[in-house]
Amino acid sequence: MVNGIIYGMKLRIDKAGRVVFPKPLRKRLGLASEMELEAVEQPGGVLLRPLMQKPSMIQVDGLWIHQGAAERGANWEGVLNDVREERMQTVLKP
DSSP: OBTTBOOSOOOOBOTTSOBOOOHHHHHHHTOOTTOOEEEEEETTEEEEEEOOOOOSEEEETTEEEEOSOOOTTOOHHHHHHHHHHHHHHHHHOO
16 A cells, blocks of 8 residues: 555456455445445546535525536526525514
């Protein structure tokens, strides 16, 4: 192991196209059975990384924060105006 990275560990693709990670590698990387991985094609190889689904919206100090990628063609001005209007209504309620 060099700089915390395991080198020289061989993987094999079986007839069904499955890749089996050796147990020491799975343990080190925190990989578990049934975990989904994302394959990213890169020059010289493929990067495999755990597919972690995060909610696109989270609430921080009472504010909703979008942490994903914006949808193409989304009417963000309209969304902001709607949210502002809702907030004004809650603030102005007696």
